[in-house]
Amino acid sequence: MALTHQDIQALQNVTKDLCSDETVLKGDNIPVETLNSNGKVVESNEYEVIDKINGTTQAIAVAPVVDGKTDYSQTAIVVAGTQPGFTESTKNAIEARDGMTPQVDDISDFYDSTAAKLEKEHGGGTISNMSGFSQSGPAVAKVAAEHQVPKITNFMDWAASSALYSKTNPKGITAEEKAWLDLHATIYMDSTRDVTYLDGKNHGDIPYGKKYIVEGTGDPISDHDTAFPRIKGNGLDIDWYVKHGQFASGMTKEQVIKVARKKAKEAAKNWDIKDPSTWFNSTDYRFYLLRYVMTYGDFAVGPSQTELLSSYKKTVKELRSQLKTATGSKRISLREELLRAVAEKARLQAELKVQEIKDEIAQAKEALQADIRATRQAMYQIAEELTDSEVAELLSPYTMENLWDSQAEAQNLAEADAYQNRMMAFADKLDAAADNLIATDQEGAALFSTNNK
Template identity: 90%
Template sequence: MALTDLQIQDLQAVIKSWNSYTIGAKDSVGNQEYEIVNTQDGTTEAIAVAPVVDGTTDYSQTAIVVAGTQPGFTESTKNAIEARSGMTPQVDDISDFYDSTAAKLEKDHGGGTISNMSGFSQSGPAVAKVAAEHQVPKITNFMDWAASSALYSKANPKGITAEEKAWLDQHATIYMDSTRDVTYLDGKNHGDIPYGKKYIVEGTGDPISDHDTAFPRIKGNGLDIDWYVKHGQFASGMTKEQVIKVARKKAKEAAKNWDIKDPSTWFNSTDYRLYLLRYVMTYGDFAVEPTKAELLTSYKKTVKDLRSQLKTATGSKRISLREELLRAVAEKARLQAELKVQEIKDEIAQAKEALQADITATRQAMYQIAEELTDSEVAELLSPYTMENLWDSQAEAQNLAEADAYQNRMMAFADKLEAAADNLIATDQEGAALFSTNKK
């Protein structure tokens, strides 16, 4: 097992506060408690943590998480500049930190596994290099700086080798902004990342907000596609239907916001088809639409995970999880109903088709063996062998009606769950407003 990308994102946000903790200290982020296994606070800022599960620290899921360039820190900035033409000197610090963490696991805890590594910006390629060297199973990076310059060459002997790149292509996920507001200046290929699986999210053009580990909206081990569709933003991994939905929103907004006095609106297309072309060029091919069975499996897992998180959640986080759980159960109910009804309809259709085939075969056989009979006599013998006589149309209609009624009941149940989720959020907002008023 390994920590999820979302858990790693949470840990990236606390590096600069947790790296001053004593070894063995415990703290929580994102509803998960962790134990500090190792820390480093210098030119390279890093933590190594292991999750606490049911009161026991699981050292088999130890994660090393490294911060990016420290603005204003002379040595760190110098390393970032040098990285534009080769592997960042930070790679030595990260390699040493890996070794010291592995040694601590062995000495203090009788062993363990470094299951995750994560880097951001300048530390990204260095983390990728060290993780691939040690074949760490899960690497989660954010906006890697000078990734193309980090590949091995004679002039860059510490770079990522072809073998290491092959490992990264299978085990690394890199989250990046589409506008590459900072990495565009990394000296080579304008922020391109030549290893791992890339998840690209729509950038805003703001180098401060976009070049941040918190910028991508993550769910589990990938992007929260539903969030991006809802907010009219593009992201990798959308189906064609989802891209069209976002493209239409963008075209509509372009028409509404066009202003001759504002040059930034002049080139925003009102034709949604242009956005489809831009999507493929920037974010890659459309994702394959999952089957309803695959979606149902996914929602079952989501419901299980949310119920697990609710056991320890408190306050507004608990309310948010309850809302998410209600909506997930609603979708699960809809999908179960659709699949069950389709299964019934398929079984009826198959039985009907099989009976029709039997009738056809019987009639053909009868004509072949009844050589002494006239066609009219054969037809009279076969007259009972018809779909009208052998197929119970009333039973078919009743079964289909019952299936439709079941689906309608499940859909109504799902609608009630959605309404309950809406009421839950409305009540929470009313409570927050009341609390704010009482404080004044």
């Protein structure tokens, strides 16, 4: 079982609790729920606890249990962020503004301890994943690069720029280690950098790895959180961000335009002369396009519609298979995903089919125009004994007006558009049905909660 960013996020979300819980012991198997972007449980994976520490640094090492057998080749080390309050951990975070956090030594020792336990107690294994959050992010990056861990998944790294090697920071990330991180590390961060902006002179910049930036809310409590980014597999759930009118790294130009139009429409709707905070919100979607590029980077090159359709067909097949054995809230979640996947599949099928019809009509029209041009040229070349007016009379039937049925073309195009509109309406109904599923599930949960008080 290859661990995904989504799995690592799920582990990060519970690391502090697992470290603090004295009943969680080395060798225990623990369930960890992986949620989708709507907060619904996708699956509950089981992990064996290889090691853990609960001091100034809080960290846990786990390996996934697959079909009752632990896969030690996928051992992950997950390190929590700064402990709140006036603690040694907080003091270390302040010191990290001028260099590498002192907790790098704890994390290095924990790596060595985990590797030794894998070798001694389990006959070997591989630390394939490491993850840090906030203050622990740069330290995890340093240790992971030292040992060339193949997959590093960090969240909102604190004082990342200050963690680079210098004469005054000999424990910092070297140029060679940075090169490894650029190829193997992914960092999820909020656009507003509500907390990391205060991490030193570089204001939350992260100089290593691939960055996934998600639109921040301006709330440091909710944004500076491992659960804040909406992750699917090994990347952001772009569909979720588009649906909710929010920006995120990795959007195509078409997706950015769609979100930008939503933002412009929302700005126009909320403008209020009595509320100064709304006076300068742009109602021109092009303003948001420029802001996107400045904050999130270049537009992504999206897959072709054919590739997308193939992907949705595969998704629909997998979801139908999972539904056969799913129960409870997981079944509701899968039904919602299935409805949305079928809706997108219907939209893509309609778009591709209509485009295919239009392309065939355009090609036939172009071929006929080429034949008419060739016929006219040939006639002028062989009719040397005829006057131009006589040749023109002979060629008068050979025109697009006479040979191309414009009414049939218009009718075929109209039928194609009507078909696409019907499919789009059908897809909208599926999305509405998915929304109703969520609402019904939430109402049922609320009713159950009320009845049990």
